[in-house]
Amino acid sequence: MKPFTYERADSPAAAAAAAARNPGSRFIAGGTNLLDLMKLQIETPPHLVDVTGLKLDRIDKTDDGGLRIGALVRNTDLAADDRVRRDYGVLSRALLAGASGQLRNMATTAGNLLQRTRCPYFYDTNMPCNKRTPGSGCSAIGGYSRQLAVVGSSGSCIATHPSDMAVAMRALDAMVETVRSDGSTRTIPIADFHRLPGETPHIDTNLAPAELITAVTLPKPLGGKHIYKKVRDRASYAFALISVAAVIGKDGKGRVTIGGVAHKPWRVDAADAQLPQGAKATAQALFADAKPTKDNAYKIPLVERTLGVVLAQAGAKS
Amino acid sequence: MASELEITRRGVLAGGAATAAMATTNPARAQMTNQTTPPPTVPVTLDVNGTSHTLNLDTRTSLLDALREHIKLTGTKKGCDQGQCGACTVLVDGKRINSCLTLAVMQQGKRIQTVEGLGTPDSLHPMQAAFVKHDGYQCGYCTPGQICSAVAVIAEIRAGIPSHVTPDLTAKPQLADAEIRERMSGNICRCGAYSNIVEAITEVAGAKA
Numbered sequence: 231m232k233p234f235t236y237e238r239a240d241s242p243a244a245a246a247a248a249a250a251r252n253p254g255s256r257f258i259a260g261g262t263n264l265l266d267l268m269k270l271q272i273e274t275p276p277h278l279v280d281v282t283g284l285k286l287d288r289i290d291k292t293d294d295g296g297l298r299i300g301a302l303v304r305n306t307d308l309a310a311d312d313r314v315r316r317d318y319g320v321l322s323r324a325l326l327a328g329a330s331g332q333l334r335n336m337a338t339t340a341g342n343l344l345q346r347t348r349c350p351y352f353y354d355t356n357m358p359c360n361k362r363t364p365g366s367g368c369s370a371i372g373g374y375s376r377q378l379a380v381v382g383s384s385g386s387c388i389a390t391h392p393s394d395m396a397v398a399m400r401a402l403d404a405m406v407e408t409v410r411s412d413g414s415t416r417t418i419p420i421a422d423f424h425r426l427p428g429e430t431p432h433i434d435t436n437l438a439p440a441e442l443i444t445a446v447t448l449p450k451p452l453g454g455k456h457i458y459k460k461v462r463d464r465a466s467y468a469f470a471l472i473s474v475a476a477v478i479g480k481d482g483k484g485r486v487t488i489g490g491v492a493h494k495p496w497r498v499d500a501a502d503a504q505l506p507q508g509a510k511a512t513a514q515a516l517f518a519d520a521k522p523t524k525d526n527a528y529k530i531p532l533v534e535r536t537l538g539v540v541l542a543q544a545g546a547k548s
Numbered sequence: 549m550a551s552e553l554e555i556t557r558r559g560v561l562a563g564g565a566a567t568a569a570m571a572t573t574n575p576a577r578a579q580m581t582n583q584t585t586p587p588p589t590v591p592v593t594l595d596v597n598g599t600s601h602t603l604n605l606d607t608r609t610s611l612l613d614a615l616r617e618h619i620k621l622t623g624t625k626k627g628c629d630q631g632q633c634g635a636c637t638v639l640v641d642g643k644r645i646n647s648c649l650t651l652a653v654m655q656q657g658k659r660i661q662t663v664e665g666l667g668t669p670d671s672l673h674p675m676q677a678a679f680v681k682h683d684g685y686q687c688g689y690c691t692p693g694q695i696c697s698a699v700a701v702i703a704e705i706r707a708g709i710p711s712h713v714t715p716d717l718t719a720k721p722q723l724a725d726a727e728i729r730e731r732m733s734g735n736i737c738r739c740g741a742y743s744n745i746v747e748a749i750t751e752v753a754g755a756k757a
């Protein structure tokens with residue numbers, strides 16, 4: 231690990247200002263992704279701003295009947311919250327399908343959204359990777375790509391976003407609230423939060439440097455059946471090969487977001503519209519523009535079949 | 549052609565500041581040896597098993613390294629050092645975490661409990677005794693982490709925290725075999741003592757129910 235200086239921030243605006251004063255610095259929350267990457271010298275911040283004392287660890291009702299989840303709420307606490315279990319089951323289920331009990335006790339809402347890809351070449355500092363070292367090339371294209379993206383990728387990067395929680399947040403149309411170093415705040419719809427790789431795969435999200443996430447809000451409860459189905463190489467404690475987050479109404483209408491297939495949680499309006507027609511039609515709309523590799527083409531039929539299981543479980547046409 | 553590639557790669561790897569010799573070594577390590585200023589340190593007070601320890605630590609020190617290398621409590625083990633194996637599991641304010649993925653300086657003021665704080669050889673914690681009775685280990689390396697995790701798992705189920713295998717999210721989770729297995733999945737045992745570990749945990753959970 232590279233040496234770094236450390237400070238604790240005492241307000242969200244002060245944290246953003248501290249990060250702005252120290253170019254290249256990072257906020258640290260649970261530390262479960264950042265410290266891992268720092269040990270491998272994939273991340274080398276010269277300064278850390280500890281945000282765990284910011285008291286952003288509450289879950290409150292919003293005026294319009296939704297929930298405001300503080301950026302520092304731990305994954306365990308979010309998954310176990312009675313309101314989340316009752317009204318946003320897909321979110322509880324997605325969180326509980328991720329990582330381990332120990333990691334969920336540390337991982338935070340904001341940190342989870344901002345975790346970086348698990349592309350094996352991103353982790354191997356001996357290999358070219360445009361996400362880690364812009365302009366060095368992409369080892370995954372033509373390389374080992376079994377876990378990587380089938381849709382929305384570019385000639386620069388075919389990485390996937392590894393978060394389970396973010397997939398459920400996308401299905402729920404969550405909003406990300408932030409504060410910048412000048413004290414100004416803004417709200418980013420989750421659909422616009424993560425980016426596709428394009429020519430700049432080293433930029434994962436539309437957050438500005440030193441911009442701090444303060445909360446994630448959920449709209450008022452949607453009703454319907456909430457299902458999160460994750461397919462992975464072992465039954466527990468593994469990242470998704472693919473996952474399906476769905477909220478399905480009695481009439482078979484609803485919304486669906488796919489994890490493990492793209493650089494961001496993958497949701498397509500035209501696919502939501504196809505849900506009453508069943509899994510095949512929905513999958514066709516989701517992957518109309520897919521460009522799988524030889525190694526990961528299996529993900530497309532896997533999503534279709536998993537969608538079939540999810541729709542059957544919801545009591546809708548599968 | 550080949551030499552052109554060589555130069556580009558070197559430039560990329562070492563940020564343009566390396567010598568030819570460094571191009572073949574780990575660039576990060578090469579830069580460490582070049583370091584002239586000592587790394588930043590911070591004063592840290594840690595409450596471990598009820599004893600307060602005041603240390604002056606390199607900011608990079610993980611809680612795990614602080615426990616093992618500075619406080620000399622070597623019960624907590626370093627396995628992967630990447631949060632994947634669970635050997636470093638300790639309890640902080642009663643909750644289990646991977647001590648390898650947190651900085652010691654971030655745990656100031658928290659109540660840290662390691663396997664040494666659960667019981668002593670003369671007075672074992674019920675979970676330690678159950679691991680002995682049920683042969684919940686072979687080589688023993690993962691055992692302190694397994695035991696800390698197991699103690700927390702029972703508390704988590706009792707507190708009503710759901711898991712991936714909890715059938716109904718709105719109901720209280722049960723102290724069932726499947727629940728224990730899922731919740732213990734963050735602790736890897738290379739000897740494969742899993743079934744005996746589940747038996748040990750089940751006995752302790754039942755005895756206290």
Ligand SMILES: Cc1cc2nc3c(=O)[nH]c(=O)nc-3n(C[C@H](O)[C@H](O)[C@H](O)COP(=O)(O)OP(=O)(O)OC[C@H]3O[C@@H](n4cnc5c(N)ncnc54)[C@H](O)[C@@H]3O)c2cc1C
Binds near residue numbers: 259261264394470
């Ligand atoms: C072995 C292992 C297995 C895992 N398995 C899974 C899995 O199956 N599914 C899954 O979804 N995840 C998995 N994870 C990833 C885990 O969920 C993330 O590491 C965790 O959610 C990150 O949260 P954190 O609070 O620890 O983030 P940190 O590591 O503290 O931070 C991550 C990033 O977010 C930034 N950040 C943190 N807080 C803020 C803020 N408030 N505002 C702006 N920036 C901020 C940091 O600067 C950093 O860049 C796994 C991790 C490990 C180590």
Ligand code: SF4
Binds near residue numbers: 349358362368378
């Ligand atoms: S897919 Fe993206 S993360 Fe993986 S090697 Fe290519 S550029 Fe790097």
